[in-house]
Amino acid sequence: MEPFKIHILGCGSALPTLKHHTSSQVVEVRSKLMMVDCGEGTQVQLRKSRIGFTRIQSVFISHLHGDHCFGLMGLISTFGMLGRTSPLHVYAPGELGPMLKAQMEMFCQGLEYEVVFHAVDTTKCQVVYEDKSLTVSSIPLDHRIACCGYLFREKPTLPHIKRDMIDFYHIPVCYINNIKNGADWTTEEGDVIPNARLTTPAEKARAYAYCSDTRYMPALHRMVEGVDVLYHESTYDTPNEGRARLYYHSTARQAAMVARDAHVGKLVLGHYSSRYEDEKVLLIEAKKVFSNTLLGQEGQVIRL
Amino acid sequence: MEPFKIHILGCGSALPTLKHHTSSQVVEVRSKLMMVDCGEGTQVQLRKSRIGFTRIQSVFISHLHGDHCFGLMGLISTFGMLGRTSPLHVYAPGELGPMLKAQMEMFCQGLEYEVVFHAVDTTKCQVVYEDKSLTVSSIPLDHRIACCGYLFREKPTLPHIKRDMIDFYHIPVCYINNIKNGADWTTEEGDVIPNARLTTPAEKARAYAYCSDTRYMPALHRMVEGVDVLYHESTYDTPNEGRARLYYHSTARQAAMVARDAHVGKLVLGHYSSRYEDEKVLLIEAKKVFSNTLLGQEGQVIRL
Structure with a gap:
């Protein structure tokens, strides 16, 4: 079977700690590498992962909080220094477009490849990328600012x-x-x-959903129904549910409720608040609702 | 004697590696902490160093290449999340001003402290900061874009x-x-x-000069004459002198020539090209010209 893997580069939340990096993942589907979110320091995490820099063809940004996008300029700039020539596609809330352009004019003079910006409407569930074997769709999320998750879905293959x-x-x-x-x-x-x-029969078409950052959305399960793996943010534990609601984040239990209601194969937690010395407390409460849950960790590779 | 220390947070060059971080240092003079340059990932290096985040009062940026400033937004944003209320002063080439303003409007809504921007004329050697015990002056350098070093000099004290x-x-x-x-x-x-x-007699007033990035400047020694410690970039070794000249960088030997001609106390090398598995080659060639040379390393603290 062709590879379909999730490489976790960072699964901490806004405050970087010595234990967790800010959000970033690489989704590997067949020979394609697509990055999801790109917090500060992602390029170093990428180097640690031994994923080939040049093979990343696109970056999908969920929202414009620093811990999800401050690594983008460094990545673009490093790609340039490494002699990249193939275009890099950036999918993100539209506001980022002019900012990216201005930053590139200031910091990336003479870049020898094209950065193609695609504005994503975070309020709609729609296909933002498609090729012969895959679609990537936006998943509207409920955060303080415009924010969407991304659903990576293989197209059905022939028997x-x-x-x-x-x-x-x-x-x-x-x-x-x-x-x-x-x-x-x-x-x-x-x-x-x-x-x-x-x-x-053909292999079952696989799907991965990335949902960060968001308040608990009771109807989110409809958009991620039956995916093989769901990454859902779990910034807090249940005793901090009020805080989660206030800051538009979720608890681990809520993440598990989405996983259960969507009948997913596996739930991966992440975006942990820096208050947790040990995230096992999050795992335990999620497992009570949805047993096939694991804690996302930097360097982890999840195979679908 | 009051402390005067240099904390090295990063001393790699443009391409971050698993060994070196991009440029950043913290200069500690008495109770003041001043950052010099702020490459991507500096806030994590700062956390590793155990230097109190809140005590940093200013950031001096040498030039607008990403490896010297891409960590600034993350730092500003994190200071906000940590509840900072005292102003942060940023000294940098003037071009950064409007960009910083635009980025802060996009990424730092509701910041509860002020970021005060000071445009530095990189073509002049002049005092950019002064208080009762210290001056910080710009040192014009010869790089591809507007660039200056910074000279931290204690004021003479009374006997x-x-x-x-x-x-x-x-x-x-x-x-x-x-x-x-x-x-x-x-x-x-x-x-x-x-x-x-x-x-x-009073203690001798101490001085530290930070010079990165620059081509070899035969007259630079006049601006850093007699400083206790000189940090001078040494991106390359002598066999790559042509490349150094082409990209407006220096060799370790050239850094040592400046140190020798300026009669400094100690030379610290840094901004190493990622081509060197082991920078000893740079140390060896510098020591031939100026013996009191050491290799800058992440986590190192140099006491004046």
């Missing part, structure tokens, strides 16, 4: 041909695509061989 | 009173200031006691 059956019935190569697309085969004797005997 | 002599001659308290300022004492019998018998 696999059973090579031995093709040989057995002497089916010509030119007809194989028809069979992949569901056709049956009629032999010279007029016997109909049903498609199911000639193929094995 | 110390010899308490036992004051008692011996029954000199009244109200006259002590005159003696500190150089007056002799005339006894009731008319004997003149020379000032030198009543005082011990």
Whole structure:
């Protein structure tokens, strides 16, 4: 199966600590590398991860708080110094566009690749990127400022041909695509061989949802229904639920409620408040609601 | 003696590596903490150093390359989250002013302290900050863009009173200031006691010069004559002297030539190109010209 991995580069919240870096992840789907959020210091985290800098084709920014985007200029600038020539696509709330342009004029004179900015409407759930194997959609979130998550979803693939059956019935190569697309085969004797005997089902299309930062949204599960992995912020524990609400963040229990209601495969927690010496308290309360939960950690790679 | 220390937070060059952080230092003079340059990730380095965030009163930026200033917004933002109320003074090439203002409007709404911007003319050697015990002056450097170093110089202090002599001659308290300022004492019998018998000389006023980034400047030594410690960039070794010249940087040997010609106490190297696995090669070539040289390292504290 083609790789579909999440590399966690940073899963702390606004105040950087010696334990956690600010938000950033790399989503690897087949040969594509897409970054989600880019807090200060992300490029060093990227170097630690041994992910090839040049292979990152796009950066998706959830919102314009520093801990989610202050690393972007450094990254763009370093890509330039490393001799990048292929365009870098940046998807972010529209406000960032003019700021990015001004910063690049000041700090990145003579950059030899293009930075293509795509304004994302954070109030809508819509496809912001699409290619032959993948879509990336925005997920409106409820934060203090315009903010959205991102849903990475593979497109369904065609079923696999059973090579031995093709040989057995002497089916010509030119007809194989028809069979992949569901056709049956009629032999010279007029016997109909049903498609199911000639193929094995395609792998299930996988999906990953990144949801940070947000207040608990009781209806969020509808937008992330059935994803294999859900990253949902869990800045606080339940005793701090009032604070979570006040600052438009979630508790670990609330993250787990979304995971449970959306029937996801696995929940990954992150965006931890710096008040927690040990985030196990968050894990324990989430697991009570949704057992397949894990604590996001810098350097972790999650395979779908 | 009052403390005068240099805390090295980062001494790599433009490309951050796993070994070095981008440029930043904290100069501690008496109870004052002043930052010089602020590359990406400086706030995390600051946390590692255990220097109190709130005690930093000013940031001096040498030039507007990302590895010297991309950490500034994160620092300003974090100071806000930590509840800072005292103003932060930023000294930098004037171009940064409007950019900083725009970034703060976008990213730092509701900041409860003032960021006061001071435009520095990098072409002149002049005092940019002064208080009762210290001056900070700009040092014009020769880089690809407007760039200056900074010279931190203690003001001379008054000599110390010899308490036992004051008692011996029954000199009244109200006259002590005159003696500190150089007056002799005339006894009731008319004997003149020379000032030198009543005082011990003041400590030598100390000075630290920060010079990064720059091409070798044969006349730079005049501006940093006799400083106790000189930090001079040494991006390259002598075999790369052509490259140093091309990119407006210096070799370690050239840094040492400045140190030698300026009769400084100690030379600290830094701003190492990422090509050096081990910077000893830079230390060796510098020591041939100026023996009291050391390699700057993250976490190092240099006492003057």
